[in-house]
Amino acid sequence: MIWVLLLLSLLLLLLLLPSYRVREGTAARNHSEENLRLYEERTEELQASDMDDEEKSALQLELDREFLANAEPETASGQAQSGIKRWPLAFAMVAVVVAGTLLFYQFWGASVELKATGLLDKAAQAELTKPEREQLISYLQQAADKNPQNQEWYYLYGRMLTVNSEFDRAAKVFADILVTLPEEAVEDRAVTLTLLAQAKFFAADQKADEETYNLLKESLELQPDNRQTQGLAGMLAFELNKYQAAIEHWKAVWLSLPDSPEAQMLAQGIQRAAERLQEQGETADLSWMKRASIKVLVDLSEEARQAVKADDTVFVLARAVSGPPMPLAARKLTVADLPQVITLSDAQAMAPGMNISSYDQLTLVARVSASGQPQPQSGDWQALKTPVSNQEESMIRLVVDEQIP
Template structure:
């Protein structure tokens, strides 16, 4: 942007300089032509004179020649010294144009936004120093003030305030964003409500407040599957002694995660909330806290074995009966390993939220893939059983005996 403005300034300078130079050249050429015309007329008049001797004519002709040469030298000196006198003015004009361009560039705020973008890109690669973080926060504040309709700059400014620990000011920023966002921008409003609640929570020294909890519930009404919002809502509900709500919030998070130390700690919090609820005279079924797993015995028919190679891949998987087509759990074998017993569980989840424990009815499939790809193709051999409860305790028997058309 800056170089484009400078280039335009140079082009402007050229347009201003060329006419001045051209005018100066035209004046010099015109004066030379006039001197030549006068010299020619006087030479003709001298030649036509009859009352002078040849010596007198020669002397006068010599004088005319000297005057003409003197006028030609003067014109040449004027042509050579004219540009030198005009160059300082042209250079001064160039300085004024470029300085004005830079001043407007700074006024428009592009310089600040470029530096802000540079710091943001750097922060995505390495950790900024404290000085750079402070500079970024200040520049984001300037960008937000310069363009108050640009919610992206304001949002980033609020995030930087949160990171720097200025939670009260961050809460004010997110509250302003919420006013600007249209009602139909559900995801943006949900995210802003969560950030606003988080900022107010930390600004209040992490003390639970019904108004803050209400912000989180409003966010979840817009986007129910946000794990961060559900987790924070469960924590506030627990502090407000609404233990049933705390369990429901944390259950959503627990079911969306694979088995891990994080989910084990979450399960402890869920059990603690259930115990508090029991102290209040209410019971809650926590049977869903037991991770779902299916035991599958896989074998292959004689016909199918004769049609495949021992090195061909065997996929054993469970897929939700009603839900996304992506498998919830997958085990990979070879034909040479059959018959075999495998366990399908949350440990084989392929994506967050796609857990076996999260879908009550599943389809269990065993497939010999000639291409090595999990998607069924013509010529593959398979068998499937559906529907199967994700809490099925008996061994599931699968005999690969059907060829895919």
Template structure:
């Protein structure tokens, strides 16, 4: 973009210089006119004199020579003196034009935004140096002030201020953005409410108050499936002595995650909150901490087996009958593997916050897929059980014998 601006400046400068470059100086024009007047006057005098024709011709020839010599002298003065004097002016105009173009580009152009974008892309791939972080923060500050209608620059400024520990500035930016953000921008408002709560929490020395916790609750009301917000909301509820709320937050988060060392730490927090409630004389049911698991014996009838290739794909699925069609847990086999005892659990979830533990009742399906895809299609063979508890004890049996129409 900057090279295009420079090229346009040069072209513009050429258009400006063309009429100046070829303009005859006023003093040369005046002298030429005076020479012509004198030449014509003296020519008339010679013609009106009493001299013979030979003498008149000699005098006229002399006048012609003097006039031509004067004209040549004027042209030489124009090319040797005036043109040389214009070179410094032309160069000065060129330099001024280029400098003005650069200054205007820096003032109104997208140089700051391009550099900020470059640094943001670099930050996504590697850690920025201290100088680059300082530069990026300054560029975001300038861009946010220059383009107040573009919320993206302000959002990035707030996020970087939060990451750099400038919680007061982050608070200012996020608060201002919330005032301008439309109500229908649900996801953006939820994110800003959570970030604003974090800025105030860390800015206040990690001290929780009802206002900060309310921001977290408002964020979760807009977008319930925010793992980080859910975890922080549980921690804030615990610090405020609202132990049952803390358990509810952490329970939902725990049910959306697989069994990992991080979730075991979460279980410890849930147990601590339950202990505090028991000290207050309340009862707490923590049976949900038992991971959901289903054992299914998958069989196929002899008639169906005889019709199909042994390598035909078989899917064993569990899904929420009241939720989306995406499975809560799934396992893939082949017809040759059957009969097979299959175990479905949270580790087989397709999406982190949609697993077997997140639905009390599920539909369990064993399907022979002729297309090799998990979505049921006409001609597939399957067996299905509905209304099964996600913590059903014992072994469920699914015998594939019916073909889908």
């Protein structure tokens, strides 16, 4: 539509300009012809007069100068006026194009994506009213239908339907997305399977069934570390009397959590599942529910103590021997605090799923940092011990005695 307006405006401009040029050229020619006629009449009268040749030459020269003086301003004036007349027309045409473009853009709904984005931004800051939610759903549906290759709009549409408790419609959207995803899109398929299972579960008034549970198991085969999927799978497994499976699902979530109220609530669910197993004559091994903690005595060698300052920072941390470099637990002290016994546990986890209970073998590090930064630098003093079991019951002694070159 925008291009049509531009082309029509350009065509109109091309049609108008020649007519202005013709009118301006005609007026200029008429004026010049009148000047020429008067000049010729006066010249003839001068030649027919009784003046001598010298007087005639002087007057003829004066007539020539007057003719030229009249002709040049007219030409310049015609050109200036022509330019002046064209500018208002040009500005008017630009104004028409801009106004028309915006009006048609709004009228034909070309800004649906912008409207949807605006409401999504608002939803991130405050709760939308019911009419706003319904309007957003409408915009997202239009944007999704308009951009079928961009699945992000379909995901947003399905999620908004879920938020609006329209679970049946949401399930259909996620099912349609799943059909279009290739097998190699592992992460996208896993997420979509979870969203589909979630929508179907709530559409059934939170009643578990094998079909929905199987969707979650399929998702976990693709993405086993997804806590949301593991948690929901545990709920469905429990409702389906699959108590051992529920424990396994919740175990994965519990081990990824720090010692927190959320972990304590999950532990209660695990205990209930274990009790149901006992009622069925089975037993559940819950020894893994003991939170890993390691006691560490941190001290300095005499050489190190003489080289550092009392207010230098001391970092004590535990890392996985085989795993990400991010610390699983960390404490911050000063040289003046040493020697000191500390406990490293899941309570000091720095990220979900990154705690010492999740990794059997650990590396313990104590480092004195003159800069106060946790990253090791030349001149820092440190102690390192590896491997250490996360179930170690005896106290580990770390004596800072090595200087980093």
